[in-house]
Amino acid sequence: MIKTLSSSKFLIPAMAILAMLATSAGFYISLKKSQQSTQANPGIEGLFWPNPKQMNAFSMLDQNGESFGLTQLRGKWSFIFFGYTQCPDVCPITMAVMADVYKQLALEDNNVQVIFTSVDPDRDTTEILFSYVSYFNEHFIGLGGSTDMVDSLTKQIGIAYYLNKEDNADNYLVDHSASIFLFDPKARMVGKLSPPHQKDIIINQFKSIQQFIDAQQ
Amino acid sequence: MRNNKLIFIILLSLSNIAPHSAFANEVQDITITGAWISEAPPTVSTLAAYAKIMNQSNEKKILTSVSSPTFTRIELHLSKLVDGMAQMKKQDSLMIEAENYIELSPGAYHLMLFNPDRPLKAGDNVIIHFNFSDGSSSIIEAPVKKRISDAHNHHHH
Numbered sequence: 001m002i003k004t005l006s007s008s009k010f011l012i013p014a015m016a017i018l019a020m021l022a023t024s025a026g027f028y029i030s031l032k033k034s035q036q037s038t039q040a041n042p043g044i045e046g047l048f049w050p051n052p053k054q055m056n057a058f059s060m061l062d063q064n065g066e067s068f069g070l071t072q073l074r075g076k077w078s079f080i081f082f083g084y085t086q087c088p089d090v091c092p093i094t095m096a097v098m099a100d101v102y103k104q105l106a107l108e109d110n111n112v113q114v115i116f117t118s119v120d121p122d123r124d125t126t127e128i129l130f131s132y133v134s135y136f137n138e139h140f141i142g143l144g145g146s147t148d149m150v151d152s153l154t155k156q157i158g159i160a161y162y163l164n165k166e167d168n169a170d171n172y173l174v175d176h177s178a179s180i181f182l183f184d185p186k187a188r189m190v191g192k193l194s195p196p197h198q199k200d201i202i203i204n205q206f207k208s209i210q211q212f213i214d215a216q217q
Numbered sequence: 218m219r220n221n222k223l224i225f226i227i228l229l230s231l232s233n234i235a236p237h238s239a240f241a242n243e244v245q246d247i248t249i250t251g252a253w254i255s256e257a258p259p260t261v262s263t264l265a266a267y268a269k270i271m272n273q274s275n276e277k278k279i280l281t282s283v284s285s286p287t288f289t290r291i292e293l294h295l296s297k298l299v300d301g302m303a304q305m306k307k308q309d310s311l312m313i314e315a316e317n318y319i320e321l322s323p324g325a326y327h328l329m330l331f332n333p334d335r336p337l338k339a340g341d342n343v344i345i346h347f348n349f350s351d352g353s354s355s356i357i358e359a360p361v362k363k364r365i366s367d368a369h370n371h372h373h374h
Contacts, residue, residue, distance in 0.1 A: 083303075085258070088265035088330070089296045090303040092255060093323050096366040128260045135258035160302070167307075171263065171331060178303035195298060196324060199366055 039216065044191075044208045052188040058152035060117070063130040063142035073187040077112045077210060081180040082154070082161065084120035085132040086171070090178060091116075093197070095136040098180070100199045102137055105206070111185070117153060118144040119161040119176050157181055157189065182206065184213050245355075246274040247313075249347060252359035254330065255323075256339045264337070266291075266328040266345065266359055267321045272313040279350040280311040287343045289332040296324050305329070310350070323364075337361045 041049040055070055062068040079098060083091035098114050105112045116133050118124035121144040124132070129142035144150070154161065159177040167173065180202070182191035191209045193202055252268035272278045283291040293308040311326065313319050321327050328345075337343065341361040348354045 085261055086263045087303075087305075088255070088257070088261075088263045089294070089305065089323060089327050092257065092265075092364055093366075096364045100366040131260040132258045162302075173305050175299075175302045175304045177301055178298055179301055194301070195303075 039212075042212060044205070044212055046182075046191045046193055046205055047209050047212065048190055048192065049212070052184070052190040053156070055156055055183070055187045055189060058149075058156060059145075060143040060149045060153060061126060061145040063126060063133055063144075065126045068141070068143055070187055073183055075111070075185050077110065077185060077206075078115055078183040079112070079180050079193075079206075080115045080117060080153075080157075080183065082117050082119050082159065082176045084118050084174045084176070085124050085128055086120070087174065087176075092136075094178075094180070094195075095133075095140075097197045097199055097202065099136045099140075101202050101206075102139070104199070104203060106139075110210075113141060114139070115141045115143060117150070118142065119150055119154065120163065120174050121145055121147060121150055182209060184210075246353065247272060247278060247347070247349065247355045249355050249357045252345065252357050254337065254343055254359050254361045255364045256337065256361050259336055262332050264288075264330040264333065265323070266330055267323060268328075268357070268359070269318055269320050270311075270313055270347065271318040272315060275315045277315050278313045280313065280347055281309075281350050282348045283328055283345060284348065285330065285343055285345045287334055287337075288330045291331070291345070292329045293326070294329045295326050339363045 041047060055073060057070050060068045062072075079101075081094055081098075083094065085091070095116065102112065102114050114137065116129075118129060124142075124144050126144065129144050133140040133142035143153070150161075159179075161177070162175040163172055164174065165172045178195040180193040180197065181189055182193065184190045190213055191205070193205055248271045250269050250271065252266065254264055254266040257264050270280065280293070283293065285291055293311055294305045295308055296303065296305050298304070307329075308326070311319060319326065339361050342358045343361065344356060345359050346354050346356050
Protein backbone atom coordinates (compact mmCIF):
# COMPACT_ATOMS: atom_id res chain seq x y z
CA MET A 1 0.00 0.00 0.00
CA ILE A 2 2.74 2.41 1.01
CA LYS A 3 4.82 1.38 -1.94
CA THR A 4 1.91 1.98 -4.30
CA LEU A 5 1.25 5.39 -2.79
CA SER A 6 4.89 6.52 -2.79
CA SER A 7 5.27 5.54 -6.39
CA SER A 8 2.16 7.47 -7.30
CA LYS A 9 2.56 10.63 -9.29
CA PHE A 10 -0.23 12.17 -7.19
CA LEU A 11 1.89 12.11 -4.05
CA ILE A 12 3.26 15.64 -4.22
CA PRO A 13 -0.03 17.43 -4.97
CA ALA A 14 -1.77 15.32 -2.29
CA MET A 15 0.81 16.34 0.27
CA ALA A 16 0.48 19.95 -0.72
CA ILE A 17 -3.28 19.82 -0.26
CA LEU A 18 -2.87 18.14 3.12
CA ALA A 19 -0.40 20.78 4.21
CA MET A 20 -2.76 23.54 3.17
CA LEU A 21 -5.65 21.93 5.06
CA ALA A 22 -3.53 21.51 8.16
CA THR A 23 -2.39 25.13 8.08
CA SER A 24 -5.84 26.55 7.61
CA ALA A 25 -7.26 24.27 10.33
CA GLY A 26 -4.55 25.44 12.70
CA PHE A 27 -5.25 29.04 11.80
CA TYR A 28 -8.98 28.54 12.31
CA ILE A 29 -8.44 26.97 15.75
CA SER A 30 -6.16 29.79 16.90
CA LEU A 31 -8.63 32.37 15.56
CA LYS A 32 -11.44 30.67 17.49
CA LYS A 33 -9.32 30.69 20.62
CA SER A 34 -8.51 34.38 20.39
CA GLN A 35 -12.19 35.17 19.97
CA GLN A 36 -13.12 33.19 23.04
CA SER A 37 -10.55 34.57 25.39
CA THR A 38 -7.57 36.79 25.08
CA GLN A 39 -6.38 35.49 28.41
CA ALA A 40 -6.57 32.25 30.32
CA ASN A 41 -8.46 32.07 33.60
CA PRO A 42 -6.17 33.84 36.06
CA GLY A 43 -7.53 31.78 38.94
CA ILE A 44 -9.98 34.34 40.31
CA GLU A 45 -12.25 32.63 42.85
CA GLY A 46 -15.68 31.95 41.37
CA LEU A 47 -14.88 33.23 37.86
CA PHE A 48 -16.44 31.31 34.95
CA TRP A 49 -13.81 31.60 32.22
CA PRO A 50 -13.01 31.03 29.37
CA ASN A 51 -16.61 29.96 28.73
CA PRO A 52 -19.05 32.24 30.54
CA LYS A 53 -22.63 31.23 29.82
CA GLN A 54 -24.39 33.56 27.43
CA MET A 55 -27.93 33.83 28.77
CA ASN A 56 -30.87 33.11 26.50
CA ALA A 57 -34.25 34.80 26.71
CA PHE A 58 -36.18 34.37 29.94
CA SER A 59 -39.34 35.99 31.17
CA MET A 60 -40.18 36.98 34.74
CA LEU A 61 -42.12 39.66 36.59
CA ASP A 62 -40.43 42.18 38.86
CA GLN A 63 -41.74 43.61 42.14
CA ASN A 64 -43.73 46.23 40.22
CA GLY A 65 -45.37 43.66 37.95
CA GLU A 66 -43.20 44.74 35.00
CA SER A 67 -41.67 42.10 32.78
CA PHE A 68 -38.01 41.36 33.40
CA GLY A 69 -35.82 39.42 30.99
CA LEU A 70 -32.57 39.45 29.06
CA THR A 71 -32.97 43.14 28.12
CA GLN A 72 -32.98 44.13 31.79
CA LEU A 73 -29.73 42.22 32.40
CA ARG A 74 -27.90 44.06 29.62
CA GLY A 75 -25.85 47.15 30.38
CA LYS A 76 -25.41 46.42 34.08
CA TRP A 77 -23.59 44.09 36.40
CA SER A 78 -26.19 41.88 38.08
CA PHE A 79 -26.07 39.86 41.28
CA ILE A 80 -28.81 37.23 41.16
CA PHE A 81 -29.69 34.89 44.02
CA PHE A 82 -32.61 32.68 44.98
CA GLY A 83 -34.88 32.25 47.96
CA TYR A 84 -38.38 32.86 49.27
CA THR A 85 -39.73 35.59 51.50
CA GLN A 86 -40.97 33.28 54.31
CA CYS A 87 -37.40 31.98 54.69
CA PRO A 88 -36.46 33.23 58.17
CA ASP A 89 -32.72 32.63 58.36
CA VAL A 90 -30.58 32.16 55.25
CA CYS A 91 -32.41 34.54 52.86
CA PRO A 92 -32.50 37.62 55.10
CA ILE A 93 -28.83 36.99 55.99
CA THR A 94 -27.96 37.17 52.28
CA MET A 95 -30.26 40.16 51.76
CA ALA A 96 -28.64 42.05 54.65
CA VAL A 97 -25.14 41.30 53.33
CA MET A 98 -26.11 42.35 49.80
CA ALA A 99 -27.67 45.56 51.14
CA ASP A 100 -24.25 46.47 52.58
CA VAL A 101 -22.43 45.34 49.42
CA TYR A 102 -24.76 47.43 47.27
CA LYS A 103 -24.44 50.47 49.52
CA GLN A 104 -20.67 50.44 49.16
CA LEU A 105 -20.60 49.67 45.41
CA ALA A 106 -23.20 52.36 44.73
CA LEU A 107 -20.97 54.90 46.51
CA GLU A 108 -18.23 54.05 44.03
CA ASP A 109 -20.66 54.53 41.15
CA ASN A 110 -20.66 50.95 40.04
CA ASN A 111 -23.28 49.98 37.53
CA VAL A 112 -24.76 47.24 39.66
CA GLN A 113 -28.18 45.71 40.28
CA VAL A 114 -29.17 43.26 43.01
CA ILE A 115 -31.87 40.75 42.09
CA PHE A 116 -33.66 38.50 44.57
CA THR A 117 -35.50 35.73 42.72
CA SER A 118 -38.30 33.94 44.52
CA VAL A 119 -38.55 30.21 43.81
CA ASP A 120 -41.89 30.24 45.65
CA PRO A 121 -44.02 32.33 43.26
CA ASP A 122 -47.33 30.93 44.59
CA ARG A 123 -46.84 32.60 47.97
CA ASP A 124 -44.56 35.45 46.87
CA THR A 125 -46.92 37.69 44.95
CA THR A 126 -45.82 40.94 43.32
CA GLU A 127 -47.00 42.95 46.36
CA ILE A 128 -45.14 40.71 48.80
CA LEU A 129 -41.97 40.87 46.69
CA PHE A 130 -42.19 44.65 46.60
CA SER A 131 -42.51 44.88 50.37
CA TYR A 132 -39.73 42.34 50.87
CA VAL A 133 -36.99 43.73 48.63
CA SER A 134 -37.65 47.38 49.44
CA TYR A 135 -37.31 46.59 53.15
CA PHE A 136 -33.63 45.81 52.49
CA ASN A 137 -32.96 48.43 49.80
CA GLU A 138 -35.29 50.56 47.70
CA HIS A 139 -33.22 49.79 44.57
CA PHE A 140 -33.31 46.02 44.93
CA ILE A 141 -35.22 44.03 42.32
CA GLY A 142 -37.49 41.14 43.27
CA LEU A 143 -38.42 38.59 40.61
CA GLY A 144 -41.29 36.13 40.60
CA GLY A 145 -44.29 35.38 38.44
CA SER A 146 -45.17 31.74 37.85
CA THR A 147 -43.38 28.43 38.16
CA ASP A 148 -42.73 28.44 34.38
CA MET A 149 -41.25 31.91 34.64
CA VAL A 150 -39.01 30.92 37.54
CA ASP A 151 -37.88 27.84 35.61
CA SER A 152 -37.03 29.96 32.55
CA LEU A 153 -34.25 31.43 34.66
CA THR A 154 -33.24 28.63 37.04
CA LYS A 155 -32.85 26.05 34.25
CA GLN A 156 -30.41 28.28 32.36
CA ILE A 157 -28.39 28.98 35.46
CA GLY A 158 -28.47 25.27 36.23
CA ILE A 159 -29.86 25.32 39.75
CA ALA A 160 -32.57 23.28 41.42
CA TYR A 161 -35.04 24.13 44.16
CA TYR A 162 -37.52 22.06 46.11
CA LEU A 163 -40.79 22.95 47.85
CA ASN A 164 -41.19 20.66 50.89
CA LYS A 165 -44.98 20.65 50.71
CA GLU A 166 -45.40 17.09 51.99
CA ASP A 167 -44.06 18.14 55.42
CA ASN A 168 -46.40 21.05 55.89
CA ALA A 169 -48.82 22.23 53.24
CA ASP A 170 -49.20 25.77 54.65
CA ASN A 171 -45.89 26.72 56.17
CA TYR A 172 -43.70 24.68 53.84
CA LEU A 173 -39.96 25.20 53.67
CA VAL A 174 -38.08 25.57 50.40
CA ASP A 175 -34.63 24.21 49.57
CA HIS A 176 -32.78 26.54 47.24
CA SER A 177 -29.31 27.42 45.95
CA ALA A 178 -27.33 29.46 48.46
CA SER A 179 -24.94 30.93 45.86
CA ILE A 180 -25.01 34.40 44.34
CA PHE A 181 -24.56 34.42 40.56
CA LEU A 182 -22.81 37.29 38.80
CA PHE A 183 -23.72 38.52 35.30
CA ASP A 184 -21.75 41.00 33.20
CA PRO A 185 -23.31 43.83 31.14
CA LYS A 186 -23.39 41.51 28.10
CA ALA A 187 -25.79 39.23 30.04
CA ARG A 188 -23.19 36.51 30.42
CA MET A 189 -23.00 34.50 33.64
CA VAL A 190 -19.39 35.20 34.58
CA GLY A 191 -19.18 34.05 38.16
CA LYS A 192 -20.58 32.41 41.24
CA LEU A 193 -20.12 33.61 44.81
CA SER A 194 -20.37 30.80 47.33
CA PRO A 195 -21.63 30.93 50.92
CA PRO A 196 -21.08 31.85 53.67
CA HIS A 197 -21.55 35.35 52.30
CA GLN A 198 -19.52 38.21 53.71
CA LYS A 199 -19.55 41.77 52.51
CA ASP A 200 -15.80 42.29 52.03
CA ILE A 201 -15.27 38.94 50.33
CA ILE A 202 -18.12 39.59 47.89
CA ILE A 203 -16.87 43.08 47.05
CA ASN A 204 -13.29 41.88 46.46
CA GLN A 205 -14.42 38.92 44.38
CA PHE A 206 -16.74 41.12 42.33
CA LYS A 207 -14.04 43.70 41.66
CA SER A 208 -11.53 41.05 40.58
CA ILE A 209 -14.03 39.50 38.18
CA GLN A 210 -15.20 42.88 36.87
CA GLN A 211 -11.63 44.05 36.26
CA PHE A 212 -10.77 40.84 34.44
CA ILE A 213 -13.89 40.90 32.24
CA ASP A 214 -13.46 44.59 31.42
CA ALA A 215 -9.89 43.88 30.30
CA GLN A 216 -11.17 41.28 27.81
CA GLN A 217 -13.25 43.77 25.81
CA MET B 218 -57.92 32.45 89.14
CA ARG B 219 -55.89 33.58 92.12
CA ASN B 220 -55.25 29.93 92.97
CA ASN B 221 -54.04 29.22 89.48
CA LYS B 222 -51.66 32.08 89.69
CA LEU B 223 -50.35 30.88 93.02
CA ILE B 224 -49.82 27.35 91.68
CA PHE B 225 -48.04 28.82 88.69
CA ILE B 226 -45.69 30.78 90.90
CA ILE B 227 -44.99 27.72 93.03
CA LEU B 228 -44.30 25.63 89.94
CA LEU B 229 -42.11 28.32 88.52
CA SER B 230 -40.02 28.57 91.66
CA LEU B 231 -39.78 24.78 91.89
CA SER B 232 -38.54 24.60 88.33
CA ASN B 233 -35.86 27.11 89.09
CA ILE B 234 -34.37 25.04 91.86
CA ALA B 235 -31.43 23.15 90.45
CA PRO B 236 -31.86 19.66 91.90
CA HIS B 237 -28.24 18.61 91.42
CA SER B 238 -26.60 21.80 92.45
CA ALA B 239 -25.04 22.19 95.85
CA PHE B 240 -25.99 25.85 95.69
CA ALA B 241 -29.59 25.51 94.74
CA ASN B 242 -30.42 29.09 95.52
CA GLU B 243 -27.49 30.65 93.75
CA VAL B 244 -26.84 28.77 90.52
CA GLN B 245 -29.46 28.07 87.88
CA ASP B 246 -29.12 25.05 85.66
CA ILE B 247 -29.88 26.95 82.51
CA THR B 248 -28.93 30.48 81.59
CA ILE B 249 -30.02 32.02 78.32
CA THR B 250 -28.13 35.06 77.11
CA GLY B 251 -27.95 37.25 74.03
CA ALA B 252 -31.41 36.31 72.82
CA TRP B 253 -32.81 38.36 69.95
CA ILE B 254 -35.47 38.18 67.30
CA SER B 255 -34.63 39.36 63.81
CA GLU B 256 -36.90 42.10 62.55
CA ALA B 257 -38.39 41.15 59.19
CA PRO B 258 -40.22 42.89 56.35
CA PRO B 259 -43.89 43.47 57.31
CA THR B 260 -45.29 40.76 54.99
CA VAL B 261 -43.11 38.05 56.48
CA SER B 262 -44.87 35.88 59.06
CA THR B 263 -42.00 33.52 59.86
CA LEU B 264 -39.23 35.08 61.92
CA ALA B 265 -35.99 33.77 63.34
CA ALA B 266 -34.64 34.08 66.88
CA TYR B 267 -31.20 33.40 68.25
CA ALA B 268 -29.71 32.92 71.71
CA LYS B 269 -26.97 31.22 73.67
CA ILE B 270 -28.23 28.46 75.97
CA MET B 271 -25.85 27.54 78.76
CA ASN B 272 -26.19 24.43 80.87
CA GLN B 273 -24.40 24.96 84.18
CA SER B 274 -25.55 21.70 85.68
CA ASN B 275 -23.57 18.49 85.65
CA GLU B 276 -26.27 16.70 83.65
CA LYS B 277 -27.17 17.04 80.03
CA LYS B 278 -30.32 19.04 79.33
CA ILE B 279 -32.70 18.48 76.46
CA LEU B 280 -34.64 21.38 75.07
CA THR B 281 -37.89 19.84 73.91
CA SER B 282 -40.06 22.81 73.03
CA VAL B 283 -40.13 26.57 72.81
CA SER B 284 -43.24 28.73 73.03
CA SER B 285 -44.33 32.33 73.25
CA PRO B 286 -47.63 34.12 73.83
CA THR B 287 -46.75 36.31 70.82
CA PHE B 288 -46.44 33.46 68.27
CA THR B 289 -48.78 30.63 67.32
CA ARG B 290 -45.88 28.18 67.13
CA ILE B 291 -42.12 28.01 67.57
CA GLU B 292 -39.93 25.32 66.04
CA LEU B 293 -36.26 24.46 66.41
CA HIS B 294 -34.47 24.47 63.08
CA LEU B 295 -31.04 23.89 61.68
CA SER B 296 -29.93 25.72 58.53
CA LYS B 297 -27.39 23.80 56.54
CA LEU B 298 -25.82 23.58 53.13
CA VAL B 299 -26.18 20.34 51.20
CA ASP B 300 -24.42 20.37 47.81
CA GLY B 301 -24.77 24.15 47.56
CA MET B 302 -28.45 24.03 48.53
CA ALA B 303 -29.66 25.92 51.58
CA GLN B 304 -31.91 23.64 53.60
CA MET B 305 -33.67 23.93 56.93
CA LYS B 306 -34.31 20.85 58.99
CA LYS B 307 -36.75 20.84 61.86
CA GLN B 308 -35.23 19.49 65.06
CA ASP B 309 -37.40 17.61 67.56
CA SER B 310 -35.12 18.54 70.42
CA LEU B 311 -31.74 19.97 71.18
CA MET B 312 -29.30 18.50 73.66
CA ILE B 313 -26.99 20.65 75.74
CA GLU B 314 -24.20 18.70 77.36
CA ALA B 315 -23.39 19.15 81.05
CA GLU B 316 -21.47 22.34 81.75
CA ASN B 317 -21.63 23.28 78.11
CA TYR B 318 -23.63 25.54 75.83
CA ILE B 319 -25.33 25.68 72.46
CA GLU B 320 -25.48 28.75 70.33
CA LEU B 321 -28.51 29.47 68.18
CA SER B 322 -27.05 31.78 65.55
CA PRO B 323 -27.68 33.01 62.00
CA GLY B 324 -27.05 30.31 59.41
CA ALA B 325 -27.04 27.50 61.99
CA TYR B 326 -29.41 26.38 64.77
CA HIS B 327 -32.22 28.90 65.23
CA LEU B 328 -35.79 29.24 66.39
CA MET B 329 -38.43 29.59 63.71
CA LEU B 330 -41.30 31.73 64.99
CA PHE B 331 -44.67 31.52 63.24
CA ASN B 332 -47.38 34.16 62.91
CA PRO B 333 -46.69 37.02 65.33
CA ASP B 334 -49.88 38.45 66.83
CA ARG B 335 -48.74 41.95 65.84
CA PRO B 336 -46.13 43.46 63.51
CA LEU B 337 -42.85 43.36 65.42
CA LYS B 338 -40.36 46.16 65.11
CA ALA B 339 -36.83 46.71 66.40
CA GLY B 340 -37.15 47.80 70.03
CA ASP B 341 -40.09 45.50 70.83
CA ASN B 342 -39.67 42.79 73.42
CA VAL B 343 -41.13 39.29 73.31
CA ILE B 344 -41.48 36.66 76.05
CA ILE B 345 -40.11 33.25 75.08
CA HIS B 346 -40.38 30.02 77.10
CA PHE B 347 -37.68 27.37 76.71
CA ASN B 348 -39.01 24.04 77.97
CA PHE B 349 -36.73 21.15 78.92
CA SER B 350 -37.29 17.40 79.19
CA ASP B 351 -36.91 17.45 82.97
CA GLY B 352 -39.99 19.65 83.17
CA SER B 353 -38.10 22.86 83.84
CA SER B 354 -38.60 26.03 81.85
CA SER B 355 -36.57 29.16 81.34
CA ILE B 356 -38.52 32.27 80.54
CA ILE B 357 -36.75 35.18 78.92
CA GLU B 358 -37.55 38.44 77.23
CA ALA B 359 -35.99 38.75 73.77
CA PRO B 360 -35.60 42.11 72.03
CA VAL B 361 -36.45 42.51 68.35
CA LYS B 362 -33.43 43.83 66.46
CA LYS B 363 -32.56 44.73 62.91
CA ARG B 364 -30.32 42.16 61.28
CA ILE B 365 -26.82 43.42 60.65
CA SER B 366 -24.85 41.83 57.88
CA ASP B 367 -21.88 40.60 59.88
CA ALA B 368 -24.04 38.81 62.46
CA HIS B 369 -23.67 35.68 60.36
CA ASN B 370 -19.99 35.32 60.95
CA HIS B 371 -19.55 35.50 64.68
CA HIS B 372 -19.50 31.76 65.16
CA HIS B 373 -17.61 30.80 62.03
CA HIS B 374 -14.07 31.49 63.12
